[in-house]
Amino acid sequence: MKATFPNFGYETLALKTFLEKLGASVVLPPANTKHTLEMGVKYSSELICLPFKITLGNFIEALNRGADTLFMAAGAKKCRFGYYHYLHEMILRKLFPRFRLYAISQYTPYQFVFEKMPQIFMVSPTRVIYALLILLAKCALIDDFKCQLRLARVLDFNQANQIEKRAIKLIESANSISQIRRTRQEIRTIFSINGKKPEIKIGLVGEIFFMIEPFANQEIEKELSRLGALVVTKRSLFRHLKHLLKIDWEFYRFSLLAYKYLKDSPGGEAIRTVGEAVSFAMSGIDGIVHIYPFTCMPENIALEALEKASEDYDVPVLSMSFDEHTSRTGFLTRLEAFVDLIKRRKRERGR
Amino acid sequence: MKVGIPRALLYYRYGNFWNRFFSELGVEVILSPKTDKTILEKGLGKVSSEVCLPIKVICGHIEELKDKVDFVFLPRLVYLGDKLYACPKMIGIVDIVGLNFSALLRPKIKNDFFLPHFQVGLALTHNPMKSFLAYQRAKEELKFSKTIPDFPSDQPKIGLISHFYNLGDDFIAHDIIATFRKNGFLIYTKEDLPPTILENSKGFAGKIRWIYERELYNAFNYYLDKIDGICNIISFGCGPDSLVGEIMADKAKTLNRPFLQLIIDEHTGRAGLITRLEAFIELVKKRIVAN
Ligand code: SF4
Numbered sequence: 001m002k003a004t005f006p007n008f009g010y011e012t013l014a015l016k017t018f019l020e021k022l023g024a025s026v027v028l029p030p031a032n033t034k035h036t037l038e039m040g041v042k043y044s045s046e047l048i049c050l051p052f053k054i055t056l057g058n059f060i061e062a063l064n065r066g067a068d069t070l071f072m073a074a075g076a077k078k079c080r081f082g083y084y085h086y087l088h089e090m091i092l093r094k095l096f097p098r099f100r101l102y103a104i105s106q107y108t109p110y111q112f113v114f115e116k117m118p119q120i121f122m123v124s125p126t127r128v129i130y131a132l133l134i135l136l137a138k139c140a141l142i143d144d145f146k147c148q149l150r151l152a153r154v155l156d157f158n159q160a161n162q163i164e165k166r167a168i169k170l171i172e173s174a175n176s177i178s179q180i181r182r183t184r185q186e187i188r189t190i191f192s193i194n195g196k197k198p199e200i201k202i203g204l205v206g207e208i209f210f211m212i213e214p215f216a217n218q219e220i221e222k223e224l225s226r227l228g229a230l231v232v233t234k235r236s237l238f239r240h241l242k243h244l245l246k247i248d249w250e251f252y253r254f255s256l257l258a259y260k261y262l263k264d265s266p267g268g269e270a271i272r273t274v275g276e277a278v279s280f281a282m283s284g285i286d287g288i289v290h291i292y293p294f295t296c297m298p299e300n301i302a303l304e305a306l307e308k309a310s311e312d313y314d315v316p317v318l319s320m321s322f323d324e325h326t327s328r329t330g331f332l333t334r335l336e337a338f339v340d341l342i343k344r345r346k347r348e349r350g351r
Numbered sequence: 352m353k354v355g356i357p358r359a360l361l362y363y364r365y366g367n368f369w370n371r372f373f374s375e376l377g378v379e380v381i382l383s384p385k386t387d388k389t390i391l392e393k394g395l396g397k398v399s400s401e402v403c404l405p406i407k408v409i410c411g412h413i414e415e416l417k418d419k420v421d422f423v424f425l426p427r428l429v430y431l432g433d434k435l436y437a438c439p440k441m442i443g444i445v446d447i448v449g450l451n452f453s454a455l456l457r458p459k460i461k462n463d464f465f466l467p468h469f470q471v472g473l474a475l476t477h478n479p480m481k482s483f484l485a486y487q488r489a490k491e492e493l494k495f496s497k498t499i500p501d502f503p504s505d506q507p508k509i510g511l512i513s514h515f516y517n518l519g520d521d522f523i524a525h526d527i528i529a530t531f532r533k534n535g536f537l538i539y540t541k542e543d544l545p546p547t548i549l550e551n552s553k554g555f556a557g558k559i560r561w562i563y564e565r566e567l568y569n570a571f572n573y574y575l576d577k578i579d580g581i582c583n584i585i586s587f588g589c590g591p592d593s594l595v596g597e598i599m600a601d602k603a604k605t606l607n608r609p610f611l612q613l614i615i616d617e618h619t620g621r622a623g624l625i626t627r628l629e630a631f632i633e634l635v636k637k638r639i640v641a642n
């Protein structure tokens with residue numbers, strides 16, 4: 001079996017290890033590029049949200065590289081995400097004669113461990129649990145790494161990029177619990193650098209694919225740190241997995257915070273987006289950036305709630321949607337203007 | 352006491368029921384006028400520009416009603432039956448409106464209609480008996496019994512696959528319907544079919560967990576080999592339709608059935624729309640002759 005799955009930011013490394021621990025050989029799609037997007041756009045309906053187009057592009061490129069077994073997460077079917085895999089399969093069948101696509105439901109952990117995975121990989125549930133533990137540990141490692149990276153980027157942008165490369169090598173080869181533990185320490189050490197303290201702090205919220213995959217969000221985290229803003233987020237695959245296992249305690253707090261604005265979940269991540277934003281606002285953050293795919297249903301609902309929260313807590317919010325036509329320059333201009341505004345605001349208030 | 356009902360979205364399905372319910376309660380209902388440009392424009396600024404036309408339209412209707420009534424009635428349909436969900440925006444829009452407007456009656460429908468409506472009745476009349484009876488009497492309006500329509504062989508037939516709040520709203524669909532009529536077509540919509548067909552859960556329909564989307568897909572499937580062509584009308588920015596529409600388009604193509612997907616929004620020009628429709632009508636007519 002040559003397994004593959006769509007790129008998912010730095011977290012790709014953890015998912016890869018997970019499949020390898022189950023005995024698959026993994027053929028990753030090449031890193032996302034314009035070509036990936038073009039392939040995705042070419043074969044999908046114009047109206048569908050961007051994560052679909054990018055993941056379709058990934059599958060096409062991975063199949064071209066020889067992958068034969070595709071894994072795609074599936075959702076609760078309240079939003080389009082839960083149906084992505086039907087369309088993926090429908091479109092890919094016309095292009096590639098031979099492949100299997102497994103849709104992995106996120107909301108049935110029991111079946112996942114005891115039925116689905118053992119069936120696909122012909123392994124025992126114990127092995128699945130072991131692989132899952134490694135996955136969690138590695139996701140935690142990546143979460144930690146990303147936090148270090150965010151800080152380092154504002155301290156010394158160029159040096160941070162150097163360290164990032166080294167850190168990724170380390171993460172790639174960490175494949176057991178003890179190695180992961182050691183790598184965590186090593187990464188902390190290599191990231192201890194000095195520099196000028198960040199002037200402002202920006203909370204990033206939005207749709208999960210966009211929060212995790214830098215290609216989708218035009219590397220917004222990098223750009224914000226280049227502009228001197230420390231980025232903080234409460235979203236990562238690690239937290240998402242905890243959420244699915246119902247042990248993400250913070251999520252319950254987010255739900256409570258969001259309740260003032262949204263009384264019922266409109267699906268997707270709207271509740272979480274709003275809850276995180278409110279929690280950022282309460283902790284005195286300087287600004288919030290909200291990112292999501294163009295026409296994303298839940299996030300367009302969240303957007304209105306954020307606007308209100310922005311008034312209530314007196315914190316600037318910038319909402320940005322992206323599709324394949326998003327212009328890089330336009331995007332950067334808006335981001336710069338927003339960061340300027342926040343800096344000015346902070347200086348004025350500081351006086 | 353005046354309660355305003357926006358003539359939009361769910362009104363096109365449950366309007367009769369609501370009218371009856373409030374009149375049994377003895378509460379005066381103000382229905383917003385039919386959608387027009389002014390109403391739409393009032394709605395545009397109220398909600399993100401990326402959302403679908405029907406959501407913009409309902410926002411306009413609510414604006415229209417705000418100053419004229421004591422309460423605006425805006426129920427939230429979460430799911431029907433075995434957790435078949437409404438679309439995220441339908442669920443969410445109620446909260447969005449509620450952010451800046453508090454005189455809102457927003458019963459939450461989770462399959463059960465009785466309790467949420469009973470509570471609304473109670474809040475308005477403070478009379479449990481009256482509220483209970485009003486629901487009991489209005490309840491019959493919730494039955495949507497239809498018989499299978501005829502398919503006369505001597506007339507061209509078109510299936511309009513679109514949400515009832517698109518087809519029911521003249522501002523959105525009048526031109527489309529009129530063009531087909533003018534060309535002698537009989538029009539079939541999902542609302543013409545009995546629940547037994549619409550609720551089918553075999554095949555791909557069973558995998559769709561959006562209530563109205565499943566109905567649309569079932570109607571599409573049912574009509575596919577009985578009529579001469581299908582016109583699928585989608586609102587730009589509609590999430591569910593973008594997905595299921597794609598699957599319908601693929602199926603129609605595979606089976607070689609005439610299929611037109613019209614994407615509409617507030618900028619859709621009448622002339623361009625009619626040109627496209629007429630081209631499609633030509634095609635369908637040619638096929639009828641050829642067969
Ligand atoms: S949450 Fe947004 S991006 Fe994800 S499937 Fe739904 S509409 Fe698409």
Ligand code: SF4
Binds near residue numbers: 514592
């Ligand atoms: S189903 Fe589509 S048209 Fe209807 S409210 Fe949802 S997004 Fe809008």
